[in-house]
Amino acid sequence: MIDDARLPAPAPRATIRSVATDDLSDGELIGLTAEGDGDAFEILYRRYARPMFGLALRRLGDRGRAEDAVQETFASIWRAAKSYKPERGPGGPWLYAVARNAIVDRGRARNEPAVETPETESDDPGPDEMAEKDWVSWRVHRALEDLPESQRAVIELAYWSGFSQSEVAEHLGIPLGTVKTRTRAALGRLADLLEELG
Amino acid sequence: MNREPDFRELVGEDVEPEERERLEHVHDLLVAAGPPAELPPGLVDPDAEYAEAQTYDFLPRRRTGAVLALAAAIALIAFLGGYLTGQHKGGQFPAIRTVAMRGTALEPAASGTVAIGELTGGGNWPLEVIVNNLPRLPHDGYYEMLLTKNGKPTASCGTFVASGPSVTVRLNAPYNLRSFNGWVVTRHVPGTRGHPAVLTTSIA
Numbered sequence: 379m380i381d382d383a384r385l386p387a388p389a390p391r392a393t394i395r396s397v398a399t400d401d402l403s404d405g406e407l408i409g410l411t412a413e414g415d416g417d418a419f420e421i422l423y424r425r426y427a428r429p430m431f432g433l434a435l436r437r438l439g440d441r442g443r444a445e446d447a448v449q450e451t452f453a454s455i456w457r458a459a460k461s462y463k464p465e466r467g468p469g470g471p472w473l474y475a476v477a478r479n480a481i482v483d484r485g486r487a488r489n490e491p492a493v494e495t496p497e498t499e500s501d502d503p504g505p506d507e508m509a510e511k512d513w514v515s516w517r518v519h520r521a522l523e524d525l526p527e528s529q530r531a532v533i534e535l536a537y538w539s540g541f542s543q544s545e546v547a548e549h550l551g552i553p554l555g556t557v558k559t560r561t562r563a564a565l566g567r568l569a570d571l572l573e574e575l576g
Numbered sequence: 577m578n579r580e581p582d583f584r585e586l587v588g589e590d591v592e593p594e595e596r597e598r599l600e601h602v603h604d605l606l607v608a609a610g611p612p613a614e615l616p617p618g619l620v621d622p623d624a625e626y627a628e629a630q631t632y633d634f635l636p637r638r639r640t641g642a643v644l645a646l647a648a649a650i651a652l653i654a655f656l657g658g659y660l661t662g663q664h665k666g667g668q669f670p671a672i673r674t675v676a677m678r679g680t681a682l683e684p685a686a687s688g689t690v691a692i693g694e695l696t697g698g699g700n701w702p703l704e705v706i707v708n709n710l711p712r713l714p715h716d717g718y719y720e721m722l723l724t725k726n727g728k729p730t731a732s733c734g735t736f737v738a739s740g741p742s743v744t745v746r747l748n749a750p751y752n753l754r755s756f757n758g759w760v761v762t763r764h765v766p767g768t769r770g771h772p773a774v775l776t777t778s779i780a
Contacts, residue, residue, distance in 0.1 A: 432613035441674045441689060445616050511608065518609035531681040536581045538611035539680055539760075539776045540724065543585055549772060550681055562587050565599040572602065 404469030404575075405462070412459035423452060426473055429519040433474075433512055434481045443484070451480040470575045474516050521571035529564035532557055580607055611777070614678040614687045669693060669704035669746075677707070677759065677777040685709045688775050690721075690759055692749075701749040703733060707761065710738040710774060717765040719774070721747055723756040729773075730756065735764075 400421060402410070410418035430451055434444035455476055462472050522530060535541045535549060543561070547554040583603045591599065671691035679686030686709045693702035705721060713719070718737050722729035734747035761775035 427619050428612050428615055431615055431619060435613050435676070439673065440671075441616060441676065444613075445619055448619055514605055515609040515612075518605050519612040522612060527684075531684070533606065534611070534678075535681055536586060537606050539773060540728065558586070558588060562591075562599070565587065565602045566595075568602045568606075569598045572605070 404473065405464045406469075408455075408459050408462045408469045408472065409464065411456065412462065419452075419456060422455070422473070425520060425523050426477075427452075428523065429516045430477050432515055432519055433477055434484075436508075436512065436515075437481050438485055447481045447484045450484065451477045454480050468575065470517070470520060474513065477516075478512070517572060517575055518568075521568050521575060524571055525564055525567060529560050529567065532560045533564050533568075536561060611678065614676040616689075669702075671704065675759070675777050677761065677775040679709070680773050680776055682763075682772055683710060683774040686775055688761070688777075690777065692753075699750060701751075701753060703747040703749055704744065705736070705747055706742065706744045707736075707738065707775065708742045710743070710761075712738050713763065713765055717763070719761050719763060720771070721759055721761050723749060723751060723753075724758045724760050724776075725756050729760050729762060729771075733759070 402418070402421070404422065404425070407418040407422050411422065427448060430448050431444055434447040434451075435441060438444050438447060455473065458476060462469065466472075522533070525533070531550060532546055535546045536543065541549060543557050544554060547557045550557070581603075583600055586603065587596070587599055669691050670693055672694055673692045675690045675692070677688035677690060686707065688705060688707035688710075691704040691706075693704070695701055703721075707719075710719065718735045720735045721733045723731040723733060725731075731749075731751050733749045734745075736743065736745040736747070759775075759777050760773045762771040763774050764771050
């Protein structure tokens with residue numbers, strides 16, 4: 379019988395630490411951020427800076443204040459990443475909640491009236507409608523960040539530049555058939571992404 | 577909002593019903609979401625802001641890794657924000673609303689803002705337009721900013737030339753803004769066909 383005490387101590391169990399890459403989910407990146415992983419934090423920043431700025435701009439109505447709010451929100455995410463519980467849901471909604479709270483707090487902190495739209499009338503959206511639009515825009519704009527540039531260009535020109543498919547083809551210098559192929563591929567990819575994001 | 581794209585034109589007819597339904601849902605979400613905001617330069621690359629800020633004596637000079645750099649950049653920008661904003665407000669255009677512009681596929685790096693001033697008694701909306709990364713055009717070339725209606729450039733707010741990486745110009749919209757959906761900046765180069773859009777925005 380071998381005396382265990384005389385055997386060399388077992389080698390420590392090898393561990394493989396996750397490396398932040400663009401393939402990781404938002405939740406995994408938040409987890410790495412909580413461990414102080416700057417690369418993970420930067421990927422989150424790239425994915426969410428634009429949706430967050432859009433949310434802040436809609437809520438605060440001023441680019442300067444919105445820019446400050448985004449900076450503060452990312453600082454909050456850095457500090458609060460440890461509080462994220464993956465078992466409670468995907469990372470995207472958690473980030474949205476942190477952003478919304480930070481932006482709303484910022485709006486309340488300044489005792490300033492909201493910037494008014496020129497000739498504003500009663501057709502402004504109510505709080506529920508605004509919240510719904512915020513959430514839809516957040517998810518869609520986040521998903522857009524993951525589209526290949528070639529697909530994103532056709533979506534942006536078709537939806538937000540008012541271009542017909544023929545005009546998109548002319549502007550990009552590509553055949554009309556390619557525009558249609560890219561558009562359909564982009565919509566399909568967006569559908570996948572939106573399902574993944576929760 | 578610009579002209580809403582025709583879903584059937586976008587995806588064609590030869591799509592399985594289940595897939596069509598899935599794609600149409602995304603189409604509806606894109607329409608509802610509206611255009612994404614264009615990031616201001618300070619948010620495009622916070623690391624650059626950090627590096628620039630390091631020239632101050634009271635700031636840390638040595639990087640301890642990307643994570644600290646980015647976190648420090650955020651904290652630093654927040655710290656300096658009040659000071660910088662205070663410095664800027666002296667000559668600030670009195671905007672009641674600011675709208676972002678983003679580059680089209682022709683000029684994807686371009687961006688800009690349209691600050692809308694108070695409506696004057698004479699029916700003018702003063703505008704301060706800041707455009708970034710629009711290339712300098714050949715001799716006699718110029719950019720034109722127009723209000724759009726249903727996605728089509730309709731009413732001119734003025735013209736300008738781009739002489740540097742960032743240009744600020746004062747323009748005017750002598751129209752009822754409610755009649756329009758957004759703005760577009762078009763490029764005019766003598767001897768070339770058409771006036772393609774290089775910047776777009778919409779009044780969301």
